[in-house]
Amino acid sequence: MLRLVKLEFLKLKTNRAFWILLGIYFVALLLIAFSGGAILQYLENQGVTYRGLSPVILPIYDFEDIWQNLAWLGYFFKIFPALLIIISVTNEFQFKTHRQNIIDGLSRTEFFLSKLSFAIFLALLSALVILIIGLILGFLNASDTSVDAILYNAVFIPAHAYQLLLYFLFTMFLALIIRKSAFTIMVLLIYTLMIEPIAAGILGHFYPLIGSLLPLQAFSSIVAFPFTRYILLETPDYIGLVEFLKATGWGFVFLFGIFWQLKRRDF
Amino acid sequence: MENVLEINSLTKKFGKITAVDSLDLTVEKGSVFGILGPNGSGKSTTLGMLLGVVNPASGSFKWFQGEQTHKVRRRIGAILESPCFYHYLSAENNLKVVAEIKQVDTSRIDVVLDRVGLLSRKNDPFKNYSLGMKQRLAIASALLSNPEVMILDEPTNGLDPQGIADIRDLIIDLANEGRTIILASHLLDEVQRICTDFAVLRLGKKIFQGKVADLDQDKTNVEVGSDDPEKLAAFLSDSHFAASFRKEGSNFKLALKPGIEITDFHRALIASGIVLNRLQINTNTLEQKFLQLLKSESNA
Numbered sequence: 001m002l003r004l005v006k007l008e009f010l011k012l013k014t015n016r017a018f019w020i021l022l023g024i025y026f027v028a029l030l031l032i033a034f035s036g037g038a039i040l041q042y043l044e045n046q047g048v049t050y051r052g053l054s055p056v057i058l059p060i061y062d063f064e065d066i067w068q069n070l071a072w073l074g075y076f077f078k079i080f081p082a083l084l085i086i087i088s089v090t091n092e093f094q095f096k097t098h099r100q101n102i103i104d105g106l107s108r109t110e111f112f113l114s115k116l117s118f119a120i121f122l123a124l125l126s127a128l129v130i131l132i133i134g135l136i137l138g139f140l141n142a143s144d145t146s147v148d149a150i151l152y153n154a155v156f157i158p159a160h161a162y163q164l165l166l167y168f169l170f171t172m173f174l175a176l177i178i179r180k181s182a183f184t185i186m187v188l189l190i191y192t193l194m195i196e197p198i199a200a201g202i203l204g205h206f207y208p209l210i211g212s213l214l215p216l217q218a219f220s221s222i223v224a225f226p227f228t229r230y231i232l233l234e235t236p237d238y239i240g241l242v243e244f245l246k247a248t249g250w251g252f253v254f255l256f257g258i259f260w261q262l263k264r265r266d267f
Numbered sequence: 268m269e270n271v272l273e274i275n276s277l278t279k280k281f282g283k284i285t286a287v288d289s290l291d292l293t294v295e296k297g298s299v300f301g302i303l304g305p306n307g308s309g310k311s312t313t314l315g316m317l318l319g320v321v322n323p324a325s326g327s328f329k330w331f332q333g334e335q336t337h338k339v340r341r342r343i344g345a346i347l348e349s350p351c352f353y354h355y356l357s358a359e360n361n362l363k364v365v366a367e368i369k370q371v372d373t374s375r376i377d378v379v380l381d382r383v384g385l386l387s388r389k390n391d392p393f394k395n396y397s398l399g400m401k402q403r404l405a406i407a408s409a410l411l412s413n414p415e416v417m418i419l420d421e422p423t424n425g426l427d428p429q430g431i432a433d434i435r436d437l438i439i440d441l442a443n444e445g446r447t448i449i450l451a452s453h454l455l456d457e458v459q460r461i462c463t464d465f466a467v468l469r470l471g472k473k474i475f476q477g478k479v480a481d482l483d484q485d486k487t488n489v490e491v492g493s494d495d496p497e498k499l500a501a502f503l504s505d506s507h508f509a510a511s512f513r514k515e516g517s518n519f520k521l522a523l524k525p526g527i528e529i530t531d532f533h534r535a536l537i538a539s540g541i542v543l544n545r546l547q548i549n550t551n552t553l554e555q556k557f558l559q560l561l562k563s564e565s566n567a
Contacts, residue, residue, distance in 0.1 A: 003367065010364045015355055091353065100351040103318045104368045104408075105341035267320040 004114035005121060007106075008088065011097075017087055025080035026129055032073055033133050036060050037141070050231060058230045061141035063134075063149040068226040068237060070130045071160035075223060078164060081122050082171040082188060088118055089172055090181035099267045112262045116255075119168040127161035156223060159239050163222045166247055169254040170215060176261045192216060215254075218246040269296045270332060271416055271447045272317070277326035279312050279471075286312040288471035289326060294449060294464075299442045301458035301479075302451040303557060304468035310451040311348070313468070314420050318345055331415075341369045344409030345418040349425075350401040354394040358385055358404055361393055362411060369412040379407040399430045406437065417441055420451045435461060459553040467560050474564050475556075482556055487529065492518035492545030502539055508532050518545055 012018045043055040059065055092098035101111055134157075139145055171188055178184040196216045204211025211217065221243040229235035276289040287309040294300045304310050315321035317328055319340060330339040352361045362376045380386045383403040388396075396404065402422070409417060419438070423431040438461050442448055452458050458465055459479060466476040493499040496517060503512045503519060508531070512521035523532060529548060536543065549555070 007364065007367045010360065010367055011353060011356070014357070014360060095353055096349075096351040097353055099320045099347070101364075101368060102320050102337075103340065103345045103347065104365050105337055105339075105343075105412075106368045107337035108319075110337070264322070266315070266322055 001113065001117060004110060005117045008114050008118040008121075011091075012088065015087065015091075018084055021080055021083050021087070025077055025126075028077050028080070029074055029129065030133060033070060033137060036069075036137075059143070060227075060230070061137045063138045063142050063144065064152050065226065065229075065237075066134050066138050066142070067130075067153050067156035068223060070134050071156040071163070071223045072226050074126055074130050074160050075163050075167075075220065078167050079189065079192065081126060081164065082167060083185065084122060085119060085168045085171045086175045086181055086184050086188070089115060089175035090179060090184055093179040094181065102267055108262050112259055115172060115258075119165055119172060123161040123165040123168060126164055127157050130160055131157050153237060155239060159222055163219055163247070166219045166251045166254075167216070169251055169258065170219075173254045173257045173261075176258055213246060215250040218243070218250050222247050270294065271296045272328065272330055272449070273332070274313075274317075274328045275326055277313065277316060277328055278324045279309075279316060279321060280324045286471050287316070287323075290468075290471070290473055292466060292473060292476070294447060296447055297445060298464050299438070299448045299450065299462045301462035301465035302449065302468060303453065303455065303458060303465055303553075304451075305453060305561070307470075308468040309471040310468055311420055312471075314345075314347060314418055314449075314451055318343070318347070318418065341371075341412055342414055343416045343418060344412065344414035345420075346402075346405045346409050346422055347418070347420045350405035352393045352401070352404065352408075355392055357390050357392055358396075358407075359389040361404070362408055365408050365411055371412050375411055375413070379410045382410065383407045398425060399427065399433075402426060402430065402434070406434075414446065416447045416449065418449045421453070422450070423452075423454065423457065455552075455554045455557055465553070467557060469561055469564050475560050479553065482553060487523045488520065488549040488555065489523060489529065489532070490515075490518055490520050490545065490547040490549060491543055493541055493543050495541070498539075499541055499543075502536065502541055506535060508535065 037056075037060075040055040040058060040060070048055055060069055092101070098111065102108065106114075135150075138150065142149065171184075174188055174191075175181075175184045178187060196214055200211045200214050200217050202211075203214070212221065222239055224236040226235060226237070229237070270293050272292070272294040274290055274292040276291060277287055278285065278289050279287040290309070290313060302310050302313070312321055316323045317330075319337060329335060331342065333339070353364070356364070358380065359376060362380070363373060365371075366373050366376060377386060377389075380389050383406050385400060385403055385407060388400070393401070393404070417438075422434050422438070426434065435457070438448060438450070442461070450458065450462060459482075462479050464476070464478055467474050491499065496514075496519075499519060500514070503509050503521060508523060508527055509521040510524045512519050523529070533546070
């Protein structure tokens with residue numbers, strides 16, 4: 001398995017687009033995460049208060065809250081790492097190296113596993129970066145830095161990796177069907193930002209259950225939008241079993257779809 | 268003789284079209300095997316199946332008479348159609364990917380790059396290479412695992428005369444090193460020059476398999492011309508020398524009947540008072556054999 005991860009690294013190590021996109025993702029994450037305090041300060045300067053309270057006292061960096069806040073934020077920027085998945089898959093079709101890999105002696109299952117391992121690696125890397133950002137911001141700002149406080153809700157870190165991985169599987173499935181990078185990116189963006197939100201809105205209005213069953217709705221429901229708790233709305237600060245199962249179900253659908261594509265189609 | 272490859276009723280369908288139709292073929296170790304056929308006869312599809320990129324509809328094939336897994340492909344060096352590499356990677360980094368797949372030590376990379384004359388350009392990205400250099404890199408890549416079998420599909424396509432000559436020399440060198448070579452081509456003189464065995468495919472079916480050396484033993488074809496073509500035509504139709512003949516331009520092409528020597532034929536001409544201004548003996552070339560095979564098949 002390690003050999004397959006190395007293979008993917010050898011393929012991408014001098015790909016400029018890969019490093020630029022990876023950089024953009026982490027810099028964006030870092031900037032937004034670190035400017036949270038500044039944003040609250042700005043709101044206070046603008047005279048924004050909620051029920052007489054100043055925004056700066058909101059505990060966004062407390063360890064009890066920070067993991068969910070960061071996990072949600074990381075998933076919000078998911079398009080950037082997803083583009084890396086698209087590059088990794090569509091490059092092969094563009095250069096016909098997927099055929100050459102097989103001819104040279106890779107099995108189709110190994111090809112599948114090397115792409116899957118790349119997606120897992122990327123998801124874990126993102127979780128690691130979130131862990132580091134969270135620890136830095138937490139120790140700088142949190143009121144309680146006990147181990148209990150740090151570990152409380154730290155489950156959102158692996159949850160973030162899992163959530164990203166599921167989105168990567170969806171992306172990889174699209175890339176394998178479409179095979180062209182520009183077109184895949186377009187479809188992914190339009191589906192993620194328009195088609196599914198609109199479909200979920202309409203469906204959800206009439207049949208709330210079906211609306212929440214759409215794949216991306218299921219994925220994003222793993223980490224609930226956290227910031228509504230600061231205006232005292234009821235906000236889940238845990239990972240719901242139903243949400244987890246819905247997302248996992250879709251994960252298996254896409255995983256099977258990817259495997260089927262790679263096994264059955266002629267290269 | 269040990270067989271490197273055995274193919275048993277291999278079939279591939281694309282929708283309604285049968286691209287390869289229950290093909291049987293064996294390739295002996297150490298032979299240079301040419302697969303001939305017009306465009307669309309199933310050559311590339313067959314090679315694609317042998318290399319795992321095309322899924323067969325039915326039938327089977329066996330490499331090296333052993334257990335069949337993707338690992339046998341590491342012992343084969345293949346160059347199909349155009350060279351396929353990562354455009355943004357350097358030659359060296361591209362070969363590192365191949366070495367990782369084939370589980371070959373990376374020290375081999377410089378060896379094979381040197382052999383194809385690309386060592387000094389190994390840090391250049393693939394996209395900056397000329398077509399000839401790309402083809403040479405493909406050869407280097409195929410040689411990386413020091414393979415027992417080389418598969419080449421139209422290896423001289425799109426190359427300039429120098430490139431074609433280089434590839435031809437390389438194939439001969441590789442064959443002399445004792446490697447088995449399977450070469451798909453529609454360039455018949457190319458196959459005749461370098462192959463020991465050949466098979467002809469037409470519409471996905473094998474219509475002939477034989478040795479190149481056996482070709483010359485067929486009947487002799489002669490081309491003759493005279494200042495008095497009428498007299499020559501009369502001689503040809505009346506005499507018992509020609510199995511068949513036809514007029515081509517101002518000359519006649521004929522096939523001598525089996526057992527008749529060219530000297531007998533010439534003596535009879537002189538005796539009849541016919542003076543030739545042209546006499547050319549064509550040994551049975553692969554091209555003639557090929558066209559003849561295709562013709563007899565389409566009549567059948």
